[in-house]
Structures are given as C-alpha cells and as structure tokens.
Amino acid sequence: MVDSRITLVRAPNPSAMTLSGTNTYLIDCGNGAAACIDPGPPLDRHVDALLQRAAELDLRISLILLTHTHPDHAPGAPMLQARTGAPIAAHAETEFPHDRGLHDGEIVRIGDTAIQAVDAPGHTFDHLVFYEPREGALFTGDVVLGEGYVVIAPPNGSMRAYQRTLARLLDEFPDARMIYGGHGEPVRDPQAKLREYAAHRESRQREILAALQDGPKTIPDLVRSIYRETTPILWPAAARQLLAYLIALEQEQRILSRELSRTLSQDDHAILNPEWKTIVGEEHARTVEEELGAMLRLDTLREYALR
Ligand SMILES: [Zn+2]
Numbered sequence: 001m002v003d004s005r006i007t008l009v010r011a012p013n014p015s016a017m018t019l020s021g022t023n024t025y026l027i028d029c030g031n032g033a034a035a036c037i038d039p040g041p042p043l044d045r046h047v048d049a050l051l052q053r054a055a056e057l058d059l060r061i062s063l064i065l066l067t068h069t070h071p072d073h074a075p076g077a078p079m080l081q082a083r084t085g086a087p088i089a090a091h092a093e094t095e096f097p098h099d100r101g102l103h104d105g106e107i108v109r110i111g112d113t114a115i116q117a118v119d120a121p122g123h124t125f126d127h128l129v130f131y132e133p134r135e136g137a138l139f140t141g142d143v144v145l146g147e148g149y150v151v152i153a154p155p156n157g158s159m160r161a162y163q164r165t166l167a168r169l170l171d172e173f174p175d176a177r178m179i180y181g182g183h184g185e186p187v188r189d190p191q192a193k194l195r196e197y198a199a200h201r202e203s204r205q206r207e208i209l210a211a212l213q214d215g216p217k218t219i220p221d222l223v224r225s226i227y228r229e230t231t232p233i234l235w236p237a238a239a240r241q242l243l244a245y246l247i248a249l250e251q252e253q254r255i256l257s258r259e260l261s262r263t264l265s266q267d268d269h270a271i272l273n274p275e276w277k278t279i280v281g282e283e284h285a286r287t288v289e290e291e292l293g294a295m296l297r298l299d300t301l302r303e304y305a306l307r
Helices: 042-055 076-082 158-172 190-213 219-227 232-251 265-270 276-279 282-291
Strands: 007-008 023-028 033-037 060-065 088-091 098-100 107-110 111-119 128-132 139-141 178-181 255-259 302-306
Touching: 007 042, 007 178, 023 042, 023 098, 023 178, 033 042, 033 107, 033 276, 042 060, 042 076, 060 076, 060 107, 111 178, 128 265, 158 232, 178 190, 190 219, 190 232, 190 302, 219 232, 219 265, 232 255, 232 265, 232 302
Parallel strands: 033 060, 060 088, 088 098, 139 178
Antiparallel strands: 007 023, 023 033, 107 111, 111 128, 128 139, 255 302
16 A cells, blocks of 8 residues: 555454454544544554554654444553544534534544544444545445455344445445445445345345245244355354344245244254353354354244245
C-alpha cells in the first residue's frame, strides 16, 4: 500500500473466525490526524503496535471508528481511547459505549478528510461501513472480507438485510476503488467482489430450495447434504447460516416449518449447539459465540418444507 494514506495493522488474534486476525486501519486524514477503524480485540500488544505505527507515520490518533462491536473488532477501542483521548464513534443504535452515534449518510470530519458512515445491517443490525472518497476506500468490517464469505447468523444477523446492504454498496459506490475488510487482504475490484458476494448468496439459497424438493428436512439434514464437502468443524457455522436463509424464506412464505417431537440426536446437537470452548479454546469462544449467534439455543428440531 505504497502512496496510500491507509495503513493496515493486523491484530494478533488469528482463528477460524478471524482468519489471519482482525484488520485495524489507520487513515492519514491530514494535519497530523489519524482515524483508527476497529481497534480490534482487547490486547495491549495490539494497542501498542497501533500507537507505534502512528508515531512512525507522524500521526496522532484523534478519532476511533467502529464498524461493529463484535469481540474481535471493538474492545480495543476503550483501551486505545485511554491512551490517546480520541473519541469513539459507532452506530447510533449500538449498546457498546461510544461518544458519538453515527446515522446513515453522516459525514465525520477529521483533519482535511470527510468520512461517510453508511448503515450496513445484516452481519449485525448495528453495523456501519465507512467510505473515504479521496482514496475511493470502502471500509467494510464484516460485511465484505478479503477472503471467504461472512457468517450471517440470527438473532443479530439477517440474510435479507445483508443482501440489501450488498446491493446498496454496489449501487451507491461505483467510484470505490478498494475494499478494506475486517479480515483478509484488501480487495482491488470492489464491484466484482460485491457481485460475487451477492451471487454466492443466491446460489446458496437455490441449493437449499433444491434440497427441500426431495422432501422436508431439518437443519442438520440440510447441513449434511449441502455442506457434505466442507469439514465438519465448520458445520455449526453452516447450520446458523442456513437458519438465516430459512427464516427469510419462511417470512416470505416460500417454505413452512414445524417443530418435531423427537429429541436431538448426539449428531444433531453437535451441529446445532456445540461446546465452543472445547472446539476453539476459551480465548476464541466468545468471538465465535457472538459471530454465530450461539445465544440463540436450538434445543428443538424444526422440519422445513416447500410450500
Ligand atoms: Zn463480526
């Protein structure tokens, strides 16, 4: 990223959920001021790295912006604030402590730079994307990543809201030249990436509807058929993802569901409500639970059918 006013500092929190770690960005906003997007997990050594990088660039961090408040993106913010005095700006509806609540379309001015906040629900209801027009940079948090796809999991995630967000970004930012996502590498062709993301969602939904053509199925049935090529470690994430589609399809009255009276088998249980601590370890369990909506227990089996 030579000549760019944008510097990526990756947090040392790699995992299945965070890929190689959470991306924190410093934007040189002019007049020696930097905005910091997503200070990441609560790790002193990451906050140290951010301050060091800012000092090397001759910048002082004077604004902290949050795309969303998942444990791998936001808890570093108050730590960075304690060391810089920079205010925290976040989605107006988030419960995470912040100094300034941002609404859709609001412009944040810092140095000689104007950064636009874009309401971008779907991954969570209180997610923002930021646009910096001079660099043509879209900071997408967990809406678009540098590799792979995003988990959209109820209760805080909504598939249709997410698809509308993708369509809106494609529509309203034709001049975007780069996507800087919350994980993975920067993306050089934002429009192609957004189209790929939208197409992926549509093809997954077609697979679900095709699987239901063979008769009614539970979420574990659908996981075992649609994700048969995927490592079973990722099946619980797949299950939550399918739930997001099924909720949307049922609301649109394309499918219907009923609760089954039989109890969950061991296998069903392992897919629907796994013990995250034993799978990913204590350190990452909270992030995974938030990302996958594990607070929503799936203790009964529902069967889904085409209408
Ligand atoms: Zn997230």
